[in-house]
Amino acid sequence: MPETGQRQIWVDQARGGDQIAVSKLLATFHSILRARVDKEMGTALKAKMEPEDILQQVYLEVLKQIMRFEGRDPETFLNWILTILDNKLVDTQRALHRQKRDVAREKYPHAVIGNESYFNLLDHLDVHSGTPSRVIRRDEAVGALLASLSHLSDSHRQVIQLRYLQGLSVNETAQKLDKTEAAVVALSGRALEALRTHMDGLGEFTRIS
Numbered sequence: 001m002p003e004t005g006q007r008q009i010w011v012d013q014a015r016g017g018d019q020i021a022v023s024k025l026l027a028t029f030h031s032i033l034r035a036r037v038d039k040e041m042g043t044a045l046k047a048k049m050e051p052e053d054i055l056q057q058v059y060l061e062v063l064k065q066i067m068r069f070e071g072r073d074p075e076t077f078l079n080w081i082l083t084i085l086d087n088k089l090v091d092t093q094r095a096l097h098r099q100k101r102d103v104a105r106e107k108y109p110h111a112v113i114g115n116e117s118y119f120n121l122l123d124h125l126d127v128h129s130g131t132p133s134r135v136i137r138r139d140e141a142v143g144a145l146l147a148s149l150s151h152l153s154d155s156h157r158q159v160i161q162l163r164y165l166q167g168l169s170v171n172e173t174a175q176k177l178d179k180t181e182a183a184v185v186a187l188s189g190r191a192l193e194a195l196r197t198h199m200d201g202l203g204e205f206t207r208i209s
Contacts, residue, residue, distance in 0.1 A: 007074040014066060014077070020201050022066055023147035026059055027202065029078050030143020033058070033085060040089050045096055052118055052146060054092060058085045059150040117165045118142045124164060125196050148198040156191035163188055 007028060013021035026033075037051040061084050069080055122141055149157055162173045163184075174184045 004074060011072065011074055011077050015069060015072070017067060019063060019066070019151060022063060023144065023151070023198070023202055025074070025077060026062065026081075026147040027140050027143035029081065030055075030146070031139040032078065033081060033143075034139065036082060036085060037089065040086075042093070045093060048096065052142070054085075054088060055146055056149060058088050059146050061088065063150050117167070118145055121145065121160070121164045125192065125199060144199060144202050145195075148195055148202070151198050152191065152194055155187065156194050159184065159187045159191050160195065164192075 007025065010021040010025050010028075014025060033055060034051050037054050041051065041054070058081070062081055065084070069077065071077055071080055119138065119142070122138075122145055149160065152160070159173065159177065162168045162176055163170070168176065170181050170184050170188075173188075174181045177184065177187075179187070
């Protein structure tokens, strides 16, 4: 994890609206946030979705609300994210208990089977920082990936979820999106390039050990 001084710089930048800094903070705190989700999800919810599925929703919310963050240091930033996370967990648990439909796949339609899908997407992107000394843990790499996914347009994020996280074929994805197969292939290429560009912008969070 980066030193406190570096995290402070990112918090200052994030408060000014720098979304790259937000992504770096999310990647830094990802292991803490995932542990919180994994602990609080409960057996029933874990049967429906992965911790990463909830964290994607949390990271999207963080990006939407970043200008409302009034803290000034990394600790308050982490606590702010944890509040958003806890609220998301409460909402999701309540939705699950209503049992009106398969909430995990309806409310969160991009659920995946196993977090190895995220590692596979990282391998597919083959993102490198160009600096051999910049190597981070895989959990931080996944955090950077989730943060980067949150920056994509809805269409780009959706096609990546379907094709590379849920593992649907081009034909299956085309049916889901009501597009031609050629359109799905083109959209997939643009989505991966947008994701790769954002990951490249994270610098020290682009190579994994």
